[in-house]
Amino acid sequence: MRHTDPSAWMLAEAVELLQTADRLQRQFFRIGQPSESPNWEPPVDMYVNDRELGLLIALPGVAPERFEVTLEQQAIVVRGERSFGASLGPGAILQMEIPYGRFERRILLPFGGFRLEEMLLENGCLKLTLERLK
The missing domain is CATH 2.60.40.790 (Immunoglobulin-like)
Structure with a gap:
């Protein structure tokens, strides 16, 4: 859902990005x-x-x-x-969601x-x- 107020839209995008980063961190980067x-x-x-x-x-x-x-x-x-x-070619990883x-x-x-x-x-x-x- 798009917000008409730009600050509400930016906040929603920031929260979504933080949630994604947290999920990926827990999934891929385990200490020890x-x-x-x-x-x-x-x-x-x-x-x-x-x-x-x-x-x-x-x-x-x-x-x-x-x-x-x-x-x-x-x-x-x-x-x-x-x-x-498993099936990636050479290059920089931009997104990784498959565990x-x-x-x-x-x-x-x-x-x-x-x-x-x-x-x-x-x-x-x-x-x-x-x-x-x-």
């Missing part, structure tokens, strides 16, 4: 030694029906050999690593048993299909 613990969690879409459970996990720039999927009791876990500058480093996402499954039926990495997303056990 590099950690073995995950730095970020990929977003997930999930659906279920009477036959299967489907998950779509956003993993932009993550190669198939850089992650693993494990099916645990009542949870599925996706963990791995996205390399810094990099170690990631892990633990997704609790609905009650019941499941078996991993299909795993497909396509267009930067991991599609998992789990068959519901009877």
Whole structure:
């Protein structure tokens, strides 16, 4: 929304820039030694029906050999690593919003048993299909 008063517009822009800077600082610049613990969690879409459970996990720039999927009791876990500058060319970074480093996402499954039926990495997303056990 654009403000007619220039000072209100500038204040709104400044607040938005400060919030973005704070988020990026927390996301990318961690004090201390590099950690073995995950730095970020990929977003997930999930659906279920009477036959299967489907998950779509956003993993932009993550190669198939850089992650693993494990099916645990009542949870599925996706963990791995996205390399810094995975698809960037040479030059100065002007904006960086896609996280990099170690990631892990633990997704609790609905009650019941499941078996991993299909795993497909396509267009930067991991599609998992789990068959519901009877």
